[in-house]
Amino acid sequence: MTHDHDSDRGHDHGPHPYQPDLEAAPLTHYQAMTQAVGELLIEKGVFSADELRAMLEAIDAKSPAAGARMVARAWCDDAFKARLLTDVNKAAEELGIDAGAIPIRAVENTPDVHNVIVCTLCSCYPRLLIGLPPDWYKSRAYRSRTVREPRRVLAEFGTAIPEDVEVRVHDSTADLRYMVLPARPAGTEGWDETALADLVTRDCMIGVSLPKSPGA
Amino acid sequence: MSKERESGKVLLRRHHDMGGLPAGPVEASEHDYAPWEKRVDAILRLLADSKRRLITTDELRRGIEELGPGAYDEMSYYERWIASVTNNLIEKGVLSVDELGRRMAEISAAWPAGTEEKP
Structure with a gap:
């Protein structure tokens, strides 16, 4: 023109x-x-x-709300959780959420494993599900240290992971991103998805913290 | 990671490749993105979408890495992004250096001194 x-x-x-x-x-x-x-x-x-x-x-x-809805659905619906762990982008579509074209993998926290995500090379992040990344995610300190001493980094966020729980660090790339599927907090039996989604923070989907506890 | 690589004897790390290097404490800092930063993000997403496919994430990242070691210390995050996006657009012939320079000069001249962009 x-x-x-x-x-x-x-x-x-x-x-x-x-x-x-x-x-x-x-x-x-x-x-x-x-x-x-x-x-x-x-x-x-x-x-x-x-x-x-x-x-x-x-x-x-965009806000962490889309990711939180997916986590809450997975906590309530085992079949959905299985689909989420297979293909996040497709599972997101079921809830009318556009997760974008780049594949995202959900990594599940269990009693034995705690997951945390980082992007050592740049700032890859599931932004369509949880919004724009916070500054610290893009910082030299987080990118450098999370792959070497994740427990100490988590401790700086106030998150203490017991020694008998394995910490797995997932390094995102331009072609594959991650989101953490946190464990459902105890004491939320019978809660509906909306109430559960309120417990799911951005940071717990990055893995640097745990979901809010009920009543907190 | 191999010992050779870690020691830098065989293959030097590039500056963006910082995984595992020593660094200070993580400061849980955040700021609300400024309108111009969101504009950079929006421009990139439009250029990368399925309708246009004018730039890929890898091209963006290559453009950032090519800014050199100083860029990480001297430029902010979205400054690196817009520099890379712009270089990619010039390489692809979408923009010329000349028209870009002229437009930037016009914009700066029209800017009321000492004021911030409009949202």
Whole structure:
């Protein structure tokens, strides 16, 4: 698509395109790059302004709730749990959740095994199920140490795993991601899925903590 | 991991390959993503979706790794992402260096000094 910079580049935002926000700060080089790349791709018809807006809204709407619903369903329905452990992406579809195209594997915590996920090479993360990763997940300390001394890292999150429980660390890649299926907390017998989902935190699906206890 | 690799005698690690290296305590830090950071994420997801397939996760990662060792210390996470996305788009001929540079200059000139982007 050809265009004239001076006449139509304001289609998305009019003649006074940029408005001050609450936190005043100068525009950085990479913020300008982001704005420029977005505008140019829209003008070239690679995607539309509406598609970009819809994607931004979708990112804002993502939260650990989708993953929590899947965990709660697995706690209540053994057949679903088996399907989840076989193919997370397909199981997600059953609940109307889009887990994306990259395969995700669920790893189950049991009385004998505690699982934790990391991405040593970058920041691979089941973001469509549990939202954008927290800063610490992308930090050098977490990425470096989780594969070597997971118990100490878990302890820094306040999670003590008994010595007789094996800790398994799963290193995510661009082609395969993981989510932890935590163990259902004791004392939740008879709870419905909605109440159970409230106990399922983002961190327990990463494996650095355990689900909230009932009554906490 | 082999001993040779660990000692760096045979195959040097690249800077992003940090699994198992010593590091300080994990600081449980989090911040709410700024609008421009979400915009980077949204641009990448659109470029990578099944409709466009203009960039893959591996291409994004290669672009980040090629920024060099300093990038991990000097650039923030989404700065590395937009730098990689942009380099990939230039390589593929989707954007030219020239038009990008001109547009960035226009945007910076139009920005009221000392203010933040609009959400």
